[in-house]
Amino acid sequence: MRERWVRQIADPDLVLLDEAVEFAVRWHGNQTRPAGEPYVEHLLEAVCVLVEAVGTTDIDVLRAAVLHDVVEDTECSPEEVRERFGDRVAVLVDWVTKPAPTEGQTREEARAAYLARLQHAPDGALLVKLADRLSNVQRLDTHPRPAKRRSYYQETVRSIVPxxxxxxWFRQWYAVWRETFGHLAVDGAHARPQ
Known part of the structure; x- marks a missing residue:
């Protein structure tokens, strides 16, 4: 993919992006996605969407896209991201990192609070989240658990589509996606996006 981005991203920024990819690959190791593909493919797909479809060239946003799951899904700490990639990247990664439930809070409550908080996220963090979720939901039918397919569809319509x-670009993409995957709505029906 890197070769496809040389016209849009300056060489020094490509080097910075390479460093983020190497860091993410090291931390994610042999992790795979639910359908079995290497985890790094998801990270690069999010960057690909931002560069090629949306036209994002902000290197901090692109590095945050590569690193968006490193704190949530590995033992990497937010401090390690900050030390290696700076405050802005660390802040963007923090916005899209689902926190662990606090004492007395269920996983569902923590997830709902995280999704609600995204309504106040800076634009760069929203771009990362929208690209991340796009990568996750475009192959939703491949998820091994049908109940998860339905709940993730509903959550995406309720919390991410807005x-x-x-x-x-994302508004149009999610509208088409919603129509394509509407069969995952609980009652089998789906309303057209408003």
Whole structure:
């Protein structure tokens, strides 16, 4: 993919992106996605969407896209991200990292709070989240658990699709996606996006 980005991203920024990819690969190791593909493919796909579809060239946003799951899904700490990639990247990664439940809070409550918090995220963090979720939901039918397919579809419609409204490319993509995957709505019916 890197070869496809040389026209859009300056060489020094490509080097910075390479460093983030190497860091993510080291931390994610042999992790795979639910359908079995290497985890790094998801990270690079999020960057690909931002560069090739949306036209994002902000290197901190692109590095945050590569690193968006490193704190949530590995033993990497937020401090390690900050030390290696700076404050802005660390802040963007923090916005898209689901926190562990606090004392007395269920996983579902923690997840709901995380999704609600995204409504106040800076634009760069929203771009990362929208690209991350796009990568996750475009192959939702391959998830091994049907109940998870339905719940993830519903969560995306309820909490992520509204975030896409201020970004024309994502707004259009999610509208098409919603129609394509509408069969995952609980009752089998789905309303057209408003």
């Amino acid at each position: 975030l896409a409204q201020s970004h024309p």
